[in-house]
Amino acid sequence: MTNRTEPLLTVEDLSVSIPVPAGILSAVRSVSFTLDRGETLGIVGESGCGKSMMSMAIMGLLPRHVTVRAETLRFEGMDLLGLPERRLADLRGDRMAMIFQEPMTALNPLLTIGEQLMETFRRHRAAGRREAREKALHLLDRVGIASAERRLGQYPHQLSGGLRQRVMIAMALMCDPDLIIADEPTTALDVTIQAQILALLAELQRESGAAMIFVSHDLGVISRVADKVSVMYAGSEVEGGSTAQVFGTPAHPYTQGLFRCLPNSGLVARGAPLGSIPGVVPSLIGDVSGCMFRPRCPLARDACLEAVPAAAVADGHRARCVALADAAAAAPLVQEASAP
Template identity: 55%
Template sequence: MTSLLSIQGLQVDIATPGGTLQAVKNLNLDVQRGETHCIVGESGCGKSITALAMIGLLPEKARITAGSILFEQQNLACLNEAGLSNLRGNRMAMIFQEPMTCLNPTLTIGTQLTEGFLRHGKGNRKAAYERAIMLLEKVGISAADKRFHQYPYSLSGGLRQRVMIAMALMCEPDLIIADEPTTALDVTVQAQILATLSELKSEMGLSLIVITHDLGVVARIADNVTVMYAGEAVETGTVSQVFGNPGHPYTVGLQKSVVGSADRDSQRLSVIPGRVPSLVGGLTGCRFRNRCPHAIPKCAEADIDMSELEADHTYRCLRNVSAGRPEMTGGVL
């Protein structure tokens, strides 16, 4: 089956005064039509940079230095700004992390909703208005006509996030990238937003990429999961595989640090000791080794390839820590 989106060997470097920062290294990721694919990891692991690379909105000093991003077999990494602009908001759309900073406070909600629709030639102003009202209602905003004429400051955080979802849907894209779509929202609103995204995905046949650090979000909506650490994918698989039989020590650590997984005797959450290594300059070996309870000297010697734990379930480690039994993999002695 041909993937809707296929990322192969992606590397994103950022120039800094101290040297080149390897924000994303050798990333492979495939998203099928109708799939919800979650990219999970702690802050600074490369999730958002990966999303921005997909849609051609990298920061000024960031560059794609290797790999390809194929959207329906078209390499986005080779497109100029005009080509990317024709895709953004049209075939691909993004829901950004903080709607208050992404919505223009000087323009009404309606103006911002209809701008992309008109720019991509999807119809006239009447058609744009009708679609905007329909989508505002579909994402759960009542009194849609009133909201259409309001400014962002008049809306709560949850309503602004719903407006961002409606905006992403205006041109009927094939792929939506949602970057931390429930950040700073209370638990009840988070659940509503996630339910809305899932319903719209099923109803409209969308593919979703959801960027998050929240394993609860992943468990609730994901079909497949990519776990990232320090710019690399360290584990990929279906949500049941990654949650039920994690192969990488970092994935295990993430799961143990979630509320509800505390040791029954101590009632204390597990923590991952140490800190993320600097990504500036050349790095070899496992990037997690300085925090890993299963690290051995060989972990520092060379870059580590992904190993297969089971069908469609891979992890980047010399040892198999699934079921708590660290064993050597890939013929390494």
């Protein structure tokens, strides 16, 4: 059972490997974090960095041929990797729910919105049709969908992208989950609707006290929703800490590169062109050694070819970089130490 002092979710040394024709693809490599109730962890990184694989691994949604390993993967006191599939299926949609990157792939085109919302609730709650319908109407209303009665009878293709995303959020909330994993929930939406959805998620989360993992490649979005941040590169966390730490004093060259791609980040001089990080995320197939960011890093040196150092840590702010490790003894995590 849940220990009161234990985090809601503990992820320790989580790895995901996928057999592909060319070898083994290490999509997630030794990721660790904890999450408390009411807390939001933002996961940020470029496309292909393992954000979705990590989310799916926690939800137990990866197919059998994919290997998920972890020193610890505990949710509400339960060892998720040790649970039989039937117990995991009971947890999904009930105690933990996922909002997917693309609602059209997650909604069933053959079922009405109402049927899909009610199915989740009835399955987990053994509730009658009427109770499920009331809950669905209440949530459609809460996520800002007008004429909820009429919408219940419609099919996903009859709704706009913004409305479908709202339906997905309502579906995730049907059973008042303790953990919501939102994987790029607003990426497909225009900025006005994106802002509405973010505000809505924050409000619903405040009301319910649920924890959230919010995945995005968009630093601006992460800064608005997250209490703490994990920056992923090529399957590993390269930097993590509170949102204030990571956004206030980004330490890893990759994080700094991401910020240089942002206007108003403070790392781009006014009028100067926006940066981009040259190169692409490397192949994750086969054995990898040293720092994966090395080929794109302005600070790369010979030592980066060898093992990546343990994270340099200052007050919970951590970053894994040879250049930082060299400097760490004297001045932990860059600017912080030199701040007045």
